[in-house]
Amino acid sequence: MEASTITYGLDQFIADCRAILARDGGPKGREEVRVLLERLLRNPDFIARYCGEDVPRGLKVLYEDPSLGFQILAHINDKARVSPPHDHGESWAIYGQATHYTDMTEWEREDDGADPAHAKLKPVKKYRLNPGHAGIYQDGKIHSIDYPDYARFIRVTGTNLDQIHRVRFDLKTGEVHRMTPQQAT
Numbered sequence: 306m307e308a309s310t311i312t313y314g315l316d317q318f319i320a321d322c323r324a325i326l327a328r329d330g331g332p333k334g335r336e337e338v339r340v341l342l343e344r345l346l347r348n349p350d351f352i353a354r355y356c357g358e359d360v361p362r363g364l365k366v367l368y369e370d371p372s373l374g375f376q377i378l379a380h381i382n383d384k385a386r387v388s389p390p391h392d393h394g395e396s397w398a399i400y401g402q403a404t405h406y407t408d409m410t411e412w413e414r415e416d417d418g419a420d421p422a423h424a425k426l427k428p429v430k431k432y433r434l435n436p437g438h439a440g441i442y443q444d445g446k447i448h449s450i451d452y453p454d455y456a457r458f459i460r461v462t463g464t465n466l467d468q469i470h471r472v473r474f475d476l477k478t479g480e481v482h483r484m485t486p487q488q489a490t
């Protein structure tokens with residue numbers, strides 16, 4: 306492993322995110338952030354310190370940018386979870402696996418979107434994020450996550466998602482529900 310990867314820490318990642326997203330807050334800039342998140346996740350010291358066994362459980366905001374608004378979040382899970390399909394509103398999210406894995410499904414709407422309360426979804430992509438891998442979900446994309454006990458991940462989001470309108474989808478009934486803060490991810 307390159308020395309630069311071993312020592313690539315949170316402070317440098319934050320500085321890089323700031324520089325990249327200030328220059329290009331669009332899909333290309335976010336993709337650069339995704340690649341750097343993978344580099345951060347290959348730093349064993351970062352994983353031990355922010356995602357290790359001694360870290361308090363739950364959701365921790367590691368950083369929120371005062372001007373650009375993006376957040377870096379650590380999801381320190383002990384319990385397995387399957388989320389419903391959901392979007393990230395007008396924002397975006399990057400999921401980087403720290404420990405264990407997350408099975409991702411990306412969905413698309415089959416209906417025309419005319420009825421705001423109902424939707425028909427079809428799965429279009431399924432894959433597993435293993436440690437050191439990060440997936441990106443651009444604005445409007447719908448995905449669901451499924452992870453086992455002790456799976457931990459780092460998310461970078463374009464803004465505080467609790468403050469924007471987001472929806473989740475009930476696959477059985479087709480109902481579209483507004484997401485409440487800290488619900489799903």
Ligand SMILES: [Fe+2]
Nearest residue numbers: 391398448490
């Ligand atoms: Fe999500």
